[in-house]
Amino acid sequence: MSQENLTEEERKRQELLEQLYKRLEHDEHIEKLSLEQLEFIVNPIANSSFLNSCPGSGKTEVVGFKAAYEASSWDSPYAGMAILSFTKNAASEIWKRANKYSKQKAVQFPHFVGTLDSWLHQYIFQPFCYSVMDYKGKDGDTSVNIIDSDSNAPFLENYKSVISSQPSYQEVKVNEYYIDCNNSIKFNRNRERNLNSYQRRILIENKLKFAKSGFATYQDAEFWSYRLLNQNETILDLISKRFPYIIIDECQDLAPSRLDVVEILQEKGVIFHFVGDINQSIYDFIDVDPFKIQDFIAVSGMHEMELTKNFRSNQDITNLCAKLVGIQCPPEGRIPREDASCVLWECPSDELHRLPSLFEWYLNSKNIECGNCSIVVRGKALINKVKKTNPLESISYDIAKAFFLWNSEFKKTESIIEALELLGRSICNLAYKGRGNHQNQHCPETFEHIDWRMFLSNILNSSKELATFKNGSRLQTWSQWCGSLKGFLEKYFLNLPDTYVKWDEAKRKIKAPSRKANELVMNSLSSSSSSKKIRMTTIHDVKGETLDALMLISNPDRHSKGGHFEHWLENPTSEYARFAYVACSRPKDLLIVVVPPLNEIQRKKLEGIGLVSQELPGTLSHWF
Incomplete structure (x- = not known):
């Protein structure tokens, strides 16, 4: 297309591409960059900015391009940029992309790409903070x-x-x-x-x-670190000269203590660039306050730039997400499916265990692969209800499932996590009457978390023979297998410190599940109602992910903190609304929201944000 036929936006984009190619290698990915993305990449690094990025806008890739663009013409051998994120995976992605597009592998010393924690510890806390802590050290x-x-x-x-x-x-x-x-x-x-x-x-x-x-x-x-920088002008000056420019990805996750460190460095002259989406701030439990972050951005005079194109989700999903948090002008999404993209199911609490199988069937009917789909809830307690598990119902079943998952031929990360959780819960119930930290595989107080995890791993690594659920060539019933399990666990139990009960008492809890003494163990595990193909996890765990489809399940009642659908709709500026926003903005083409049975007012409210009511699918026999 000739220059004369280009629109003003196309002409501007072409000019920015030419500017980019003066420093970076020609690449098909660069050719696909939008005008908004290009404007941030070539924005002078000396001009502090906030890149307000909608979900699916490719911000991680843009930060990588920005790092490559700046590093390619860097002339200082001692001062560099710090490009910081909050997870090792995100930092690794930025580093890979930055070095991929450089004409040379330029995003290395004197620059730093990594997590904010690792940067803080490497350059401020560990080298200097012993002095303000009054710690004398040991042997130098x-x-x-x-x-x-x-x-x-x-x-x-x-x-x-x-x-x-x-x-x-x-x-x-x-x-x-x-x-x-x-x-x-x-x-x-x-x-x-x-x-x-x-x-x-x-x-x-x-x-x-x-x-x-x-x-x-x-x-x-x-x-x-804050106290050191506040009290020691020499070190503050040294850090500000070593890293005169800092880019922070996922800025909405900045806790006040980290924001204070940012502020004191900014006052010393460090130029900051924030990248993120304030509506994805869901860490109130560590005191993260998105309104304080917004105030900081405004007061510090950061130039706001935007990424308003969602390359992940279709327009129907994008519109729904915007309504959840009160965004008046939704980002531009992809072309929607011909059938409903945002589906509403009503499910009684006693049928929650059917949802994994129903979701799998629905995905198959839409020709969507199950591998990159998730079922998402607010808290882990609801996952147990969906899986129809009860930690006190049958310890033997939990241990059998843990062994089964750990020794499966195609073991996934989710299987490892679930196996550790099930075994940790079972051993804690057997030896410590269930008194353990449920956030760390039910770790009892007498253990360090890492030692408890290693103890569980040792049991699982030794469970291969038991996980066949056979005696020789014959499959075992629950009654037979529980006898084998007692003999296997005894030596591990006797090595546990400070148990609340003796082995003779504990082993009485290892018995066949109710009314299944003569049922084959393998048959019970194979007929489990939970789908083995679809991951079940929490909203916090899927943050930052891109999925083909997602099912978001509401708690049956309002007792949970932010897990009930009415919590999500009450106040668009609340963290509860942001929970739903984060979850609903993950899928590309299909979002299913599952709620308890509704009255007409509730149904209209949910349909008003873009959900399409459908009957909960019937029995499996009805489908086939």
Whole structure:
């Protein structure tokens, strides 16, 4: 097409492509970049910006192009860019793409591409923060030991705070809280607790004692990094000259403590570029506040740029997502399917276990492969209802399923995670009366999380013979297999520390599932109602993913925090609405939202955001 026939937008895009090709290799991916993407890539790095990116807009690839574009003409051998994200996978993708499009592998020293945590620890916390922590080090080594916030290591007893006496005796572990940059006490997972001046003093004293001994949690590291930069002008100056430009991907996930570090560096002259979607901020449990991030962007004078084309989802899905969070002008999506893209099913709570099979059938009827599809819920408790599992119903069934998943020929990551979860829950119930951390495979207090996971892995790695569910060549019934299981587990049980019960008592819980003593174990596992092809997970786990289809299941009642469909619709600025927004913006062409039976008002409200009501499919025999 000649220059004369180009529209103004096409002409501008052509000019920016020519500008890009002066630094980068010619590539088909570059030819596909939109005008908005090109404008951000060539925007002078000295001009601070916020790239407001809708879901599916290709922002990770754009950040990679930006890094390659800037690095290709970099002339300083000592000062560089830091390109930061929040997960290793995202950082790895940025690095790969940046180096792919460079004329030479330029996005290396003096630049840094990685997670924000790794950058903070490598350049600020570990090299310098021992000084503000008053840690003297050991044998000249001033490296600080990072302690997980869920750790139950015995040495932590030395730093436990007693903040009230009998009869309302309260102890607080030193890794259960942190100090923010305003010297306020914050408890993990945003738990509220009213403290008087005495309690606050005790907690701060123990945290300082913890630091002086050379220990810190990840949240502590952010506090000490801020304090160092705030108190030591020399180091602040050094960091700002070493990294004069910083790009932060997924900026909506910045916790206040990290935002404080950003602010102090910005005041020293560091130029920041934020990339993200504020509507995908779903980490209130670690105190992330999207409104504070928006205020920071506005006050700091960042030039707002936009990516408004969604290359992932079709227009019907894009329109629905916009309505969830009150976006007036929806992003431009792909051409919709001829049939409904946004489907509404009503499902009674006693039929939730049918949903995986129904979803699989529906996908097959639409010629959509199951492999890149997910069933998504707000919390793990609902996953158990959908799978129709009960942690107290049959320990033997959970262990059998764990062995089955672990030893399957085509084992996936989801199978490994589920196997560890099932076995951890079972052993915790057997030995510790179920008193374990459900977020870490039901890890009991007597274990470190990593040690508990290794213990479970050792059992699973030794389970190959039991996972055949045979005695010689004959398949075993539940009654027979439970006898074998008792003999297998005894040696592991006897090595557990501080169990609440003896083995003779625990083994009585290892019995056949109700009314299945004479049923073959393999038959029970094969007839499980849950689909083996479709992953079931939480909203937080699919954040950042692209899926072919997604089923979002509402909690049957409003008791969950943000898991019920009415929570998603009440306030478009709430985190609950953002939960639904994140989930619904994952699929390309098919979204199914499952809710409990509705009244007419509720149904109209859901149809008003773009869902199409369909009858819940009938029995399997009806289909075939």
